[in-house]
Amino acid sequence: MSPDDIELSIVMPCLNEAETLATCIGKAMAYLEDSGIRGEVVIGDNGSTDGSREIALQCGARVVDVPSKGYGSALMGAIRSARGTYVIMGDSDDSYDFSDLGAFVDRLREGFDLVMGNRFEGGIAKGAMPFAHRYLGNPVLSFVGRIFFGGKIRDYHCGLRGFRQDIVDRLNLQCTGMEFASEMVVKASISKLRIAEVPTSLSPDGRSRPPHLRTWRDGWRHLRFLLLYSPRWLFLIPGTALMLIGLGWMLALQRGPIRVMDVALDTNTMLYAGAAVVIGFQAVNFAVFTRIYAIQEGFLPPNPALERLYHFVTLEVGLVVGALITAAGVVGSAYALQLWADEEFGSLSYPSSLRVVIPSVIAIMIGLQTIFSSFFLSFLGLNQKRVSD
Numbered sequence: 061m062s063p064d065d066i067e068l069s070i071v072m073p074c075l076n077e078a079e080t081l082a083t084c085i086g087k088a089m090a091y092l093e094d095s096g097i098r099g100e101v102v103i104g105d106n107g108s109t110d111g112s113r114e115i116a117l118q119c120g121a122r123v124v125d126v127p128s129k130g131y132g133s134a135l136m137g138a139i140r141s142a143r144g145t146y147v148i149m150g151d152s153d154d155s156y157d158f159s160d161l162g163a164f165v166d167r168l169r170e171g172f173d174l175v176m177g178n179r180f181e182g183g184i185a186k187g188a189m190p191f192a193h194r195y196l197g198n199p200v201l202s203f204v205g206r207i208f209f210g211g212k213i214r215d216y217h218c219g220l221r222g223f224r225q226d227i228v229d230r231l232n233l234q235c236t237g238m239e240f241a242s243e244m245v246v247k248a249s250i251s252k253l254r255i256a257e258v259p260t261s262l263s264p265d266g267r268s269r270p271p272h273l274r275t276w277r278d279g280w281r282h283l284r285f286l287l288l289y290s291p292r293w294l295f296l297i298p299g300t301a302l303m304l305i306g307l308g309w310m311l312a313l314q315r316g317p318i319r320v321m322d323v324a325l326d327t328n329t330m331l332y333a334g335a336a337v338v339i340g341f342q343a344v345n346f347a348v349f350t351r352i353y354a355i356q357e358g359f360l361p362p363n364p365a366l367e368r369l370y371h372f373v374t375l376e377v378g379l380v381v382g383a384l385i386t387a388a389g390v391v392g393s394a395y396a397l398q399l400w401a402d403e404e405f406g407s408l409s410y411p412s413s414l415r416v417v418i419p420s421v422i423a424i425m426i427g428l429q430t431i432f433s434s435f436f437l438s439f440l441g442l443n444q445k446r447v448s449d
Contacts, residue, residue: 068092068099068165069144069225072152073134075106078115080154080266085119087158095162103152104138106130132233132240139228148222154266155188156220163258164222173227173253176213176245177220177260188262197279204283205242208290209249213257217241217282220260227253232358238278239285246289251361289360291350299343306336310422314415327414334422341426345433352440378434386427392420 070088074081085101092099101121105113106129116123126137139147146168150156156177167175184194202216219241231247233240248255287294310333312318317326354360396416400408 065098066100066144067146068097069142069147070099070101070158070161071104071135071138071142071147071149072101073104073106073131073138073149074108074112074116074152075134076108076110076112077152077267078108078110078112079268081112081115081152082119083154083266084150084152084156084158085116085121088161089120091159091161094159095165097165099144100142102138102142104134104136104141106134128236130236130240131238132243133236135240136233139225142225145225146222147225147228148220150220155263157261157263160261161222163260164220167256167258168222168224170256171254172256173224174244174248174255175222176215176255176257177218178215178257179218179260179262180215181257182259182261184262185264187264201242201279201282201286204286205245205249208286208293209246211245211249211255213245213249213255215257216245218260223248234359235285237281239281242282242285243289246286250289289354291347291354295343295347295350299340299347302336302340302343304340306333306340309333310337310419314419317411327411327418330414330418334418337422338425338429341429345429348433349436349440352437356440373434373437375434375438378437379431382427382430382434384427385423385430389420389423389425389427392416392423396420 070092072081072084072088077084081103085103088101091097092101101119103113103116103121103123104126105116105123106126113123113125122141124138124141126134128137135149139149146165148161148164150158164175164177179189180198189198198215198217202214205211205216206213221244223244227248230251231244233243233247235243245255310330313325313327313330313333317324318329319325348366351360351363351366355362355366396413399413399416
């Protein structure tokens with residue numbers, strides 16, 4: 061069979077899977093034969109020492125040696141070597157049924173770019189998924205993924221999924237570990253690809269040894285990935301909220317103490333509110349910096365809003381705005397100094413003086429940060445123009 065004749069490549073990662081690999085390959089081969097689909101089975105071997113490589117060859121699979129360690133590395137090595145128009149990937153631990161792939165192929169033939177399996181709809185056999193994964197990890201991380209990136213995917217981490225081979229280069233997948241599963245869905249969602257979800261079953265791991273997955277470590281790596289790929293939720297939204305809350309409290313306390321039940325809130329609270337404004341402003345800056353850097357490095361697709369921002373908020377605009385805010389803080393500080401001079405530089409009524417000093421200091425800090433941030437954004441803009449040229 062020539063490469064041009066292959067419609068479907070069934071891909072599996074492998075690291076010492078001698079107990080279950082032959083079963084998985086056998087089911088995949090049986091599906092190809094029964095369905096009449098021209099296909100191949102490709103094994104991405106990650107350095108097995110238990111004879112898995114030889115087993116795969118004996119079963120008729122094509123083996124790709126992947127020296128770079130990690131679940132994602134093993135899969136990407138096999139995926140890049142796959143010759144089919146469509147690719148279906150799944151773990152080689154006999155937890156997924158490779159003899160029942162019809163729903164995936166049907167959706168791919170309908171024009172969907174990515175077809176995800178949904179184990180919660182297809183059925184999870186007793187003992188197939190740990191309690192923490194089934195009722196905490198997968199539902200929570202899938203919910204976070206839907207909130208951050210949109211879409212309706214209910215099972216972000218199902219290892220059985222199909223996709224068009226030609227989307228691999230477009231997605232620029234780079235994760236080498238278990239978070240590879242999240243990266244594929246996130247980038248497909250960001251890139252507005254057509255995504256479908258089909259029910260699939262999950263059986264208990266067929267191996268006698270523990271799985272490679274580590275619950276808390278890999279769960280954190282998935283969550284970390286979702287956060288890093290969403291500067292909006294990591295920096296922009298929390299930063300904006302902090303700024304608004306801090307500014308609201310500062311304005312409210314500017315007129316005098318506020319009583320909340322039996323507690324009197326005064327200038328100490330105003331100081332913390334000012335800190336919230338500064339921290340929030342820094343977080344918003346980080347959101348912009350991170351987004352621009354991610355776009356330039358190819359981690360995220362171009363953002364039209366940022367393009368418009370570069371045309372509207374130039375270095376000169378940022379410098380003027382920053383200078384005005386700083387000047388307002390300097391004027392406020394001068395007024396506070398005058399109040400002190402009126403008292404012949406003696407003792408002050410601190411609640412009254414701090415209502416002038418705190419906003420003035422915050423204004424100077426925000427103004428100078430605006431100036432520095434404008435220079436940094438201008439520097440990033442030079443790199444962006446170089447990349448676009």
